[in-house]
Amino acid sequence: MKVLATIKRVPITGGRILLTEDSRAIDTRHLGFTMSPHEECGVEEAVRIIEAGGGDSVVLTLGPPEAVEQLRDAMALGIDRAIHIQTDGSEWDGEATAVAITDAIRAAEAASGPFDLIFFGNESADSGGFQVGARVAHALGRPFVTGLKRVVVDGASVRCEQEVEGGRDVYVVPLPAVLTVKEGLNLPRYPSVPGRMRAGRKPVAVSTPATPEPRLELVRLVVPAGQGRQAEVLGVGAAAAPAVVEMLRKAGVL
Amino acid sequence: MVLVLVEQSGGKADPTSLQALTLARSFGQPVHALLIGSATDLSEHGVTVAHVAEHVALGAYAPDAWAAILNQLAVQLNASAVLAAGTDRGNEVMARFAARTMLPLAANCTSVSPGPPVTVTRLRWGGSLLEEARLNSERPLITVAPHVVAIEPSSMPGDVEPFAPELSEKDLLVRVVEHVPAPVGGVSLTEAKVVVSGGRGVGSKEGFAIIEELAGLLGAAVGCSRAVTSAGWRPHTDQVGQTGTKVAPEVYIACGISGATQHMAGLKGAKRILAINSDAQAPMMLNADYAVVGDLKEIVPAISAEIRKVK
Secondary structure (H helix, E strand, C coil): CEEEEEECEEECCCCCCCECCCCCCECCCCCCEEECHHHHHHHHHHHHHHHHHCCEEEEEEEECHHHHHHHHHHHHCCCCEEEEEECCCCCCCHHHHHHHHHHHHHHHHHHHCCCCEEEEECCCCCCCCCCHHHHHHHHHCCCEEEEEEEEEEECCEEEEEEEECCEEEEEEEECCEEEEECCCCCCCCCCCHHHHHHHCCCCEEEECCCCCCCCEEEEEEECCCCCCCCCEEEEEHHHHHHHHHHHHHHCCCC | CEEEEECEECCEECHHHHHHHHHHHHHCCCEEEEEECCCCCCCCECEEEEEEECCHHHHCCCHHHHHHHHHHHHHHHCCCEEEEECCHHHHHHHHHHHHHHCCCEEEEEEEEECCCCEEEEEEEHHHCEEEEEEECCCCCEEEECCCCCCCCCECCCCEEEEECCCCCCHHHCCCCCEEEECCCCCCCCCCCCEEEEECHHHCCCHHHHHHHHHHHHHCCEEEECHHHHHCCCCCHHHEECCCCECCCCCEEEEECCCCCHHHHCCCCCCCEEEEEECCCCCHHHHCCCEEEECCHHHHHHHHHHHHHHHC
16 A cells, blocks of 8 residues: 655644734744644554555655654654655645645656555644645545545545534545545554654655745735633632532523 | 525525525625525525526435536536535535636635625634635635624525536545444533533543533533543543534533633634633633633532532
């Protein structure tokens, strides 16, 4: 099996989002970065599939030079090698992102054979565009299933379970396929120290396509009102219990 | 005209789709609806024509087929924009439609102005941040963020017309082949009137005993933060937040939760928030309606004891 997991570098926003002066981006000067949560589960799933059946696992990202940190994180979890589509850090819309990723996948497949499975996150944590996986799957002409909480490869097909109201919908599609996954698919492992050491030596293939003109064009960001409410302090320590019970009673839940 | 995909269940249009119909009127053009499989009454929602797609293969949900139908109808009607609810299905069908047509898609919009160019406000970070964007497209594709737009009824004795799509084998390759019902039992997080939720401050898997005790006394569901599921203390099904479950209880009790935006994105529907935290300056405490400062390991059992006293 050959499995590809795609990831996106996003800031760890903490408790309060601060914007840059021009309101076109989050002020990340004091923030750490991570990969989007859904995608971390895609990486873990790719590693598990290769551990169970053998083969080759690859991680791909589109992002600034610093996104190599997240590629190394994925390789520390057990991914074999990485593809980095490098940008200048500007905002690429879902359409442009999908075109660049499709091109990179075609190039990788021409060099070393097709991917049986390609994982995307259901949506990215930051822009939440809900579309890159669908566009790549369509361009490659492969079946595409979204929002998965369970993935089981069975010979030449894959059983996919999607959480819906009242249970799970099941799809069975032939390989090769493109799947989007959600957090809860698995519990991603923590990277080991030897894993981190090995990750530093694994290959990263870099390409630098031209920056496209976005058709979904970000004008500005706005932090919605309602952040920074002033809470009524009901008390300190266990002595606050009667005031809490009074509040619950007033709320009609006791 | 503007075309809206309307999802339905149990013979009724979903509220999220009615919200999309309301937002679609922002274009100031006639609104047509696409219903898949069967008709439903949209006469109070400003729909000029409801197109009902019928095909023998539409018994099971097949998202590529839905995208194909939406595209065929949009082309036939020369729709100037196409909208759907920003539900799991709405978002995936619109993404597949966008992929087929190579058109840009703006997901989870809260407002639209017709332009040109069309501008939208849309949710980022699960609603913790808003983006104003231009949609440079001959046929804007838009999904509408659920439960943000208020449904505005508008009486319109619209027509109902059948629509016969042409579907290929490929359109029907991805389809639901089985439905596994969720196990019953326990209080559902999405429907609970009270949620008692624990964060990293609970300290351990075993530490959740006092959270469960309080939840039991209140008939509440137990929730948790992402830090807790990442540590393996609770299953992901308990997680409240942007990548977990969105809750809408009368009271949300957050015990030892710092209140990262990831978590707060799941609380937008909560009527009242009580935060219990040793750090009075934690974001959770600043974004709550009520706060108790101190050690949750003393406070939570004290609340349980007080409830037993008054019950």
